[in-house]
Amino acid sequence: MKYLIYARVSPKGSSWDGNETSVKMQIQMCRDYIKARGGTVLRELSDEFFSAKDKNRPGLQELLAELKSGTAEWDTLIVYRLDRLTRSLRDGGEIFEMLRENAKGFVSITENIDFSSPVGRAMMSIINVFAQFEREQTAERVKHKMVSIAEKGEFPVSVPPFAYMRGEKHDNVLKVDPRKAEIVKDIFNMYASNIQTMDIAKKYHGTISKQGILNMLRNKAYAGKIVYAGKEYQGKHDRIIQEELFDKVQAKLPQTTNGGRSRPKSQKYPYILSGLVHCHCGRYMTPASMKSGSFHYYRCTDIVNCKTYVSAPAIENAVLGKINQLDTQPEMIMEITDEIKRQKTEFLKENKPNIANLNNAIINVNLEINKIENAFLSGLVNSQNKDFWNEKLSKLLEEKKELSLRKENLQKVVSNLETELFNDADFLTQQLKTFNDALKNNPNDPDTRRTAILANIKEITRTGDERFYLKLNYSTPNGKDWLPRLDSNQD
Ligand SMILES: [Zn+2]
Structure with missing residues (x-):
């Protein structure tokens, strides 16, 4: 395909x-x-x-x-x-x-x-x-629907801010909960008089977090506004905080880096080994992370019986370390290039005769073509059989074109291989050096890391004894290499 x-x-x-x-x-x-x-x-x-x-x-x-x-x-x-x-x-x-x-x-x-x-x-x-x-x-x-609710000064989203309630069914106007409103006022006043958020949280026995306090202090609903989809509307509800106090608090609040939205963007972990790691049970190990986002790992797709997993940063660094090591081991590179040479020589041995075969086929087609052309020249072709011979001729010309193209392509491959045979060791050394330089300059760039891995590593297989067998793109039968032992439960 x-x-x-x-x-x-x-x-x-x-x-x-x-x-x-x-x-x-x-x-x-x-x-x-x-x-x-x-x-x-x-x-x-x-x-x-x-x-x-x-x-x-x-x-x-x-x-x-x-x-x-x-x-x-x-x-x-x-x-x-x-x-x-x-x-x-x-x-x-x-x-x-x-x-x-x-x-x-x-x-x-x-x-x-x-x-x-x-x-x-x-x-x-x-x-x-x-x-x-x-x-x-x-x-x-x-x-x-939500915008039209907000435009009317009503509250469009599901959970009202602390100290507000929704009205009766289908009533989106916020109502003040007087008891809770006192807490909000207290928090705004404390913050305005330079009391630390940590101390405010302490006063309320940790029922509200530091971040929760900051979110509350930024919420324009307390100043009588409705904010929806980045736009501000005059609310129908009663404000809890007077304008002067609200503005004073805003001026004191630390700047947010993401335009006022308090929740930070969740960072996506780049799983640079995705699609390359195999479990000892034969299945793939796929990227996964803990709900908290603090632990990233590759996990066997059999989560019922096998349950094997390995820390993503640990195995990624080990694999990249191995690529780095190759660079400093000329004997390893020699072994690899010898194997590549052997495989290429074999390919040449098989395919050089094919070029000769294609050549013979082309010669035969040419002979046929010549015959028909002679028939045309010698007047053997007349108005009755003209169509037949024309069709035959165009078929032969098509066949000749196809054979020539195949021969040309194969010849290109063969001659490339013949030149490469002498340059592989240089090429490999150069490739490894390039990747290792790129990694040195950009050690944390996932694209660089992924590219270096894909250029050198074909697959990574876990063995029963918690080690990983690394198959290089150019692995040799003797070129087996082991990653350092990585315990499944290590972070
Ligand atoms: Zn498994």
């Missing part, structure tokens, strides 16, 4: 602690997926810093143009996640319809969508249109 990879990042970009995966990572994930299924990558298209709403993305336009003109040579379009390709109902529907018309498949790794079979292709447009429509309708309806 021949794949076209499509990747996109939004105008906000893709620093690793943001919510987006970089184009490089998206492509690599797709490549891994394709590799695991024995497919080939025909091309990659990407749109960096474009919104999914924007239909004039150059990569997407190229993709659509290929489909329109019927010149697409790939079988299946693959994306890291569905929203990389399409967000709006109309645009999405059009793309999927064109894929279907051109009998092209579609795969999205994250959502586990595989529409590369004929049935899947037929389903694709229906499902997409349905799902998008539903989602847009719901989101749009909810937002609309």
Whole structure:
């Protein structure tokens, strides 16, 4: 199966602690997926810093143009996640319809969508249109309703702020709880007179946290306002804090770095070994993290019986350390390049005769062509059999073209291999040096780390004795290497 990879990042970009995966990572994930299924990558298209709403993305336009003109040579379009390709109902529907018309498949790794079979292709447009429509309708309806409530000065979100209550059914106007309102006033007054949040929390016996106090002090509802979707409205409810006190407190509050929103963005841990780690029981080990986000690990997909896991930072650093070590071990590089040389020599031994065979085939086709051309010249071809001979001739010419192309390609591969045979050790040394330099300059950049790993490591297998067997992309039978012992429960 021949794949076209499509990747996109939004105008906000893709620093690793943001919510987006970089184009490089998206492509690599797709490549891994394709590799695991024995497919080939025909091309990659990407749109960096474009919104999914924007239909004039150059990569997407190229993709659509290929489909329109019927010149697409790939079988299946693959994306890291569905929203990389399409967000709006109309645009999405059009793309999927064109894929279907051109009998092209579609795969999205994250959502586990595989529409590369004929049935899947037929389903694709229906499902997409349905799902998008539903989602847009719901989101749009909810937002609309909430904004109209806020505009009226009523409270649109479910849980009212502390010291406020919702009115009777269907009444969204906030009501003051007088007893709790005294607590709010007390907290505002204490803060205004320079009492530390920690001491305020102590006074209330820890029933409200330091962060809870800060959130309360920032909440404009206490000054009679309704804030929704970044906009401020005059509320219908009674204010608990007078304007002067509220403003005084605002001036004292520490600046927030994320535009007033108090909850920090959750950071996504970049699992640079995803798709590479195997458990001793034969299954994959997949990325996982604790709910608190404090512990990241790779876990066996058999969570009932096997339950094996390993700390992500521990194994990642061990693997990168190994790549670094290779660089400093010339004898290891020699062993690897000797094995590569052996494999390439074998390939050449098998394929050089193929070139000769192809050559003979071309000579034979040429003889046939000459015969027909002579028949034309000598007048043996007349108006009755002209069509027959013409058809035969064009078939032979087509065959000659195909054989020549195959021969040309094989010759290219062979001659490349022959040159490489002498340069592998240099190349490998250079590659390792490049990656290790990049890692030294950028030790925490997940893209650099992932690239270095993918360039050198084919798979990582856990053994029963809690060690990990590292299979290099160029591993030799004797080139086995062991990672340091990593206990499953170590952090
Ligand atoms: Zn397992």
